Amino acid sequence: MQEPELLDNPLVVIENQLEKSTLEKVNDPFLKTAGVNLWMKRDDRLHPIISGNKWRKLKYIVEHALSVQACTLISMGGQYSNHLHALAFVGKQLGLPTKAWIRGEPPVKFNSTLKDLVDWGMELEFISRSEYRELRKIKGHDGLPEKYGVGYWLSEGGANPLALRGVAELVLEINEPCDYFCLPCGTGTTLAGIASTGTGRFSVLGFVVFKGGAYLEHEISALLPHQITPESWQLNLDYHFGGFAKTSPQLLAFVDTFMATTGIMIEPTYTGKMLYGIYDLVKQKHFKKGQNIIALHTGGLQSIRAQI
Ligand SMILES: *Cc1c(COP(=O)(O)O)cnc(C)c1O
Numbered sequence: 001m002q003e004p005e006l007l008d009n010p011l012v013v014i015e016n017q018l019e020k021s022t023l024e025k026v027n028d029p030f031l032k033t034a035g036v037n038l039w040m041k042r043d044d045r046l047h048p049i050i051s052g053n054k055w056r057k058l059k060y061i062v063e064h065a066l067s068v069q070a071c072t073l074i075s076m077g078g079q080y081s082n083h084l085h086a087l088a089f090v091g092k093q094l095g096l097p098t099k100a101w102i103r104g105e106p107p108v109k110f111n112s113t114l115k116d117l118v119d120w121g122m123e124l125e126f127i128s129r130s131e132y133r134e135l136r137k138i139k140g141h142d143g144l145p146e147k148y149g150v151g152y153w154l155s156e157g158g159a160n161p162l163a164l165r166g167v168a169e170l171v172l173e174i175n176e177p178c179d180y181f182c183l184p185c186g187t188g189t190t191l192a193g194i195a196s197t198g199t200g201r202f203s204v205l206g207f208v209v210f211k212g213g214a215y216l217e218h219e220i221s222a223l224l225p226h227q228i229t230p231e232s233w234q235l236n237l238d239y240h241f242g243g244f245a246k247t248s249p250q251l252l253a254f255v256d257t258f259m260a261t262t263g264i265m266i267e268p269t270y271t272g273k274m275l276y277g278i279y280d281l282v283k284q285k286h287f288k289k290g291q292n293i294i295a296l297h298t299g300g301l302q303s304i305r306a307q308i
Contacts, residue, residue: 011063013093014047014055021046023174023294028261034282035289039178040264043170044271044299052299053190054086056170057163062090064162065141065152072151074144075158076101076135080113080245080303083157088122099123099149103132112305157187161223167193174294178202180287182278183296184209184270185235186244188216190298192223195233202294204233207274210244213237239277245269251276264297267304271297 022045026038043052050058065073073091077084077100084100091098099122102114106126110118117124127135136156138144144153154160167190171181178201185191185206195204208216216235241248247268255272259265266272278295287293 009063010066010094011059014050014090018047018055019045021170021173023176024264026262026264026295028258030279031282034287036282036287037290037292038278039176039292039294041170041174041294041296042264044265044297044301046299049089049302050086051082051302052297053167054082054158054299055090056166056193057083057158057160057189058086058090059166060162061141061154061158061160062094062096065096066094068141068152070096070152072097072099072149073154074099074101074149074151075154076103076132076156078103078244079107079111082300082303084117084122085113085302087154087158088117088120091122092120097121097123097151099151100125101132101135101148102126103129113303116302157189159187159189159219159223163189164193164196164223168197170194170296171197171199176294177292178294179291180205180293181296182207182274182293184274184298185213185216186210186270188220188235189223190296191233191235192220194296195220195228196224198225198228198232200232206233206235207239207277208235208237209240209270209273211240211242213240236277236281239273239280241273254279265301266297267300269303270300271295 021043024040024042026040031038047055073087073096075087079102088098102124139155141153171194181194181202182205183190185208191204191206241251251268251272254276255266255268258275
């Protein structure tokens with residue numbers, strides 16, 4: 001029997017589709033020799049479509065949107081955006097209209113991500129990079145100027161204090177010892193959610209996946225509750241590989257070797273860059289022998305589907 005109050009909650013439609021996010025030891029002779037224990041928190045397993053950290057971030061935002069009777073969910077993102085992909089699917093599941101402002105010229109041929117957005121009923125509008133930068137500044141859910149549409153606004157990547165609560169729940173699922181909690185950072189919202197738990201159990205180490213990400217320090221601090229000390233988390237800016245979604249032969253070779261050695265599928269935009277960074281830090285003896293590192297698999301595998 002389900003709890004009666006759960007049945008009243010429309011989000012249960014999605015909650016019922018969720019799979020367990022497990023914690024798995026990464027078996028790699030390289031790590032064994034180095035004496036470091038690496039675990040992966042498999043949030044990529046949470047849902048077949050709403051990738052990795054995206055449902056964690058959306059859950060309480062969408063709950064809030066429903067509570068204020070939002071008519072449409074409006075957001076922004078790039079042409080391969082995992083955030084928009086998740087949002088469009090959630091909107092379709094809940095029967096809530098969705099709309100997105102997408103960076104750049106409309107492509108002649110839509111990629112698989114954009115096709116899914118259209119199939120799930122999301123209204124797409126393309127805007128110039130300079131306009132996109134302006135939109136980025138709008139944070140509040142009711143702050144969207146009318147020319148961009150009327151509805152509940154979700155800023156880029158769902159960066160919103162409500163997102164932290166959903167992310168924090170993943171920390172509660174972990175009982176194993178942990179010295180470092182590592183994750184890739186786009187907007188840094190997921191990092192803020194992890195750090196917001198303030199358990200004191202581990203240091204949070206975020207790998208920024210684009211160039212010039214030092215400003216994230218400020219954005220993350222602004223999302224965090226005041227009692228969270230800056231010493232409990234830090235950003236590593238060294239593994240951006242030239243910019244967002246940029247790669248190098250070394251990175252791609254690393255991703256291939258990692259998948260072949262461990263059997264864990266990853267993509268090079270987020271989780272691949274983080275793991276490259278972790279392995280490099282292991283080589284530099286940044287971690288002590290016997291330490292436990294948990295790396296968050298944030299999913300995002302939809303973005304690397306063959307483009308047909
Ligand atoms: C969105 C995303 C991130 C970044 O999350 P932020 O909260 O914006 O830092 C990391 N990994 C994947 C796969 C993502 O889709």
